[in-house]
Amino acid sequence: MSYDSLYFAFFIAIVWIAFELLPWRGWILLAASIAFYVPAGLRDSVLAAIVILANYMLQFPVRRHRRWLYLALVLNFGCLAYFKYRVFLATTAGLNLFTGNIVIPLGISFYVFQLSAFLIDINRGRAQPFTSLARFAFFKLFFGQLVAGPIMRWRKLGPQVNRLFDGKPPLRGHRLAGLGLGLCLLGLTKKVVLADSLAPFVDAIFYDGPKDAAAAWLGSWLFAFQIYFDFSGYSDIAFGLGLIFGIVLSRNFDTPFCATDIQQLWQRWHITLTALLRDYLFLPLSNIRLLGKRFRVAQHFGAMVLTMTLCGLWHGAGWNFIVWGTLQALAMVVAIAWARNFPSPPVVLSWAATFGFFLVSLVFFRAADLSSALGYVGTLFGFGGIGSAYVPEDGAGGLLIAVGCLALLALHWLEAQLFSRRAMRLMLRLDGLFLRAAFAATAVWLLLLPKVQGNPFIYFRF
Numbered sequence: 001m002s003y004d005s006l007y008f009a010f011f012i013a014i015v016w017i018a019f020e021l022l023p024w025r026g027w028i029l030l031a032a033s034i035a036f037y038v039p040a041g042l043r044d045s046v047l048a049a050i051v052i053l054a055n056y057m058l059q060f061p062v063r064r065h066r067r068w069l070y071l072a073l074v075l076n077f078g079c080l081a082y083f084k085y086r087v088f089l090a091t092t093a094g095l096n097l098f099t100g101n102i103v104i105p106l107g108i109s110f111y112v113f114q115l116s117a118f119l120i121d122i123n124r125g126r127a128q129p130f131t132s133l134a135r136f137a138f139f140k141l142f143f144g145q146l147v148a149g150p151i152m153r154w155r156k157l158g159p160q161v162n163r164l165f166d167g168k169p170p171l172r173g174h175r176l177a178g179l180g181l182g183l184c185l186l187g188l189t190k191k192v193v194l195a196d197s198l199a200p201f202v203d204a205i206f207y208d209g210p211k212d213a214a215a216a217w218l219g220s221w222l223f224a225f226q227i228y229f230d231f232s233g234y235s236d237i238a239f240g241l242g243l244i245f246g247i248v249l250s251r252n253f254d255t256p257f258c259a260t261d262i263q264q265l266w267q268r269w270h271i272t273l274t275a276l277l278r279d280y281l282f283l284p285l286s287n288i289r290l291l292g293k294r295f296r297v298a299q300h301f302g303a304m305v306l307t308m309t310l311c312g313l314w315h316g317a318g319w320n321f322i323v324w325g326t327l328q329a330l331a332m333v334v335a336i337a338w339a340r341n342f343p344s345p346p347v348v349l350s351w352a353a354t355f356g357f358f359l360v361s362l363v364f365f366r367a368a369d370l371s372s373a374l375g376y377v378g379t380l381f382g383f384g385g386i387g388s389a390y391v392p393e394d395g396a397g398g399l400l401i402a403v404g405c406l407a408l409l410a411l412h413w414l415e416a417q418l419f420s421r422r423a424m425r426l427m428l429r430l431d432g433l434f435l436r437a438a439f440a441a442t443a444v445w446l447l448l449l450p451k452v453q454g455n456p457f458i459y460f461r462f
Contacts (some may be wrong), residue, residue, distance in 0.1 A: 002448015003237045004191050006447045011036070026165035029142065029245060030134055036143035040106040047105050048141075051079060055115045056136045058131040060165050062119050069123045073116055080112045088317035090249070102317070107147040109314060111140050114151050117276055127154035144241040148234055150252040150272040160247050169246075178431035179424070181439035183236045185420070188446045190233030194411070198226040206366055209370030209376070216379040218391055218401065220359040223366050225408045228257065230280070231270070255416040257358075257409070258437060260350040261339075262331040265358060283306040303337075305329040315365070320373045324364035331357055 002008060015032040019025055038045055054075060059283035087102050116126070118139070121127035130136035139161050145152055205219030235252035242249040250272050253461060259265035264273050285303035305326060312325020344350070360380060367373035375386040392398060 001385065002189060003234060004447065006444070009336030009444055009447055012244075016244065022312045023167065023246075026161070027134065029164070030138045033138065033141040033143045033146060037106070037146060044105040047079070047083075047108070048111065050114065051076065051111065052137055052140060053133075055119065056130070056133055058124055058357040059119060059136070063122050066123055069119055072119050075396075076112045076116045080108060083108055084379070085313075085317045095247075100191070110145075110147065110149050110151060113273075113276060113314075117151070117280060118154050120280055121154050121390070126371055127158060130158075130161075132165065135165050138165075139430065142242075144238045144245075144247065145249055148231070148238075149270075150235060150250045151276055152250060152272070153276075154249055157247075166249070176243040176246075176248075176428075178436050178439070179427050180240040181436050181443070182427060183243065185240075185439045185443045187233040187236030187238075187240065188443050190229040190236065192449060193228035194408075195205065195226050195233060198222050198229070202366075205389040206376075207370075208389040209385070210379045210416060211388055211390040213380060213382045214391040215389045216358070216376060218367075218397070218405070219376075219389070221405055221408075222258070224359055225412070226363055227362075228253075228412070229367075242283050255412060256417075257355060257412050258416060259349055259354055261335050261356055262357065263335060265354055266328065266332075273314075277307050281310065301333050302334055305375055317369040320364045320367055323370060324361055325347075327357075327361045327364065334376055339350070340441070352449065 011032070014026065022028060032141050037048065055072060058068060058072040058075075061073055084102070084104050088095070102163070120131060130139060139154075139157060140146070140154075142157075202219060202223045205215060206223070210216035210219055239249050239251060247323045248300040252271050254268040256268035259268055261332065267420045283305050286300045306329075308329035309322055309325045312321045312323070315321050315325070345353075360377060363380070364370070364373040367376055372386075378384065379386050389448060392399060400406060
């Protein structure tokens with residue numbers, strides 16, 4: 001069940017009525033979360049149930065001894081590797097063990113990461129086990145963050161789950177329900193109006209291939225905003241759904257295209273994944289004593305490269321994703337070295353270099369394979385076209401495209417103003433029945449708009 005469907009709007013309305021009228025709020029949301037995931041199919045549902053049950057049973061021995069943690073991590077990531085990477089690993093090894101297209105279980109990358117982080121926190125004494133299977137299941141299955149995040153930690157979500165099942169009122173009561181509806185409307189606007197409108201143009205350029213550098217840069221620019229509006233739109237809806245039911249999730253985006261260096265961009269893009277990779281992979285790798293003090297800098301940079309390379313592999317089973325992740329790490333290394341040895345350039349130049357690099361690297365993320373990505377990048381820098389997609393050469397058409405691209409950037413900047421403290425305080429002050437009804441009605445209207453083509457959220461396939 002997708003957030004941008006009319007079925008989901010009716011589903012949420014029914015769940016909200018039951019949530020408000022009946023006393024078993026935790027159980028109602030758990031049942032709704034199960035019902036939300038079941039349409040994914042029998043295989044995906046059974047797999048999620050097995051993984052959740054196994055992690056529930058392992059959380060207690062994990063607290064006592066680290067060997068149980070290793071077993072749990074092997075089970076979790078072994079499951080992820082089989083369903084997501086088996087074809088890639090076999091092909092890389094020159095083995096023809098698997099045939100056919102791989103269908104990744106819905107949300108497996110997200111629930112494996114969240115459950116693994118939870119068990120690591122238990123072993124470190126930073127989380128408490130759930131004695132109730134229902135509470136443990138809801139910790140991962142809550143439909144506001146089940147399929148594509150945000151990846152929640154125990155310290156943020158665990159106490160809220162216990163409070164909900166204990167029958168206690170939400171910490172902020174109903175004061176944030178209007179804000180939640182507003183975020184849902186914002187997310188739907190990003191997805192239905194912006195991301196889905198950009199998708200046909202992006203598909204045309206990447207499928208047909210750019211004829212020249214202008215078309216190549218246009219395709220990369222449009223894809224950057226398509227994936228941003230798509231994924232941040234999903235995250236806004238997830239955040240808003242949580243607020244409607246009195247659950248505060250983590251914010252997952254903070255206008256990353258306004259960043260002036262690549263590290264800052266990643267601190268603003270998919271924030272919960274970046275924080276998870278930092279805390280559970282990069283910091284342990286950079287702090288472990290392997291090479292001695294003389295080589296600490298090399299170890300630090302090596303840990304950065306390995307972390308971001310694995311981040312690329314997490315996004316997709318292909319060499320193009322590995323190259324994409326490695327490029328992010330190398331850009332970070334260059335940025336750190338530059339900051340240590342040279343004066344800071346003007347802010348505009350820093351922003352242009354950061355965003356320009358991100359546009360180039362995104363080609364490896366979007367292209368079908370590594371060979372296609374390399375050909376596209378060659379076209380970006382004027383080494384011949386690889387297809388037939390082109391930018392209109394007449395002045396009016398080119399001007400219209402330029403204005404449209406700048407408008408996308410302006411909308412991104414405007415979003416930063418919507419999330420300012422002043423805007424949030426104004427939203428809470430204006431909250432009321434009329435405003436909530438207006439938000440809900442506008443959201444339903446967006447869902448009723450005819451779609452040229454079905455475009456599921458991009459991160460559903462990760």
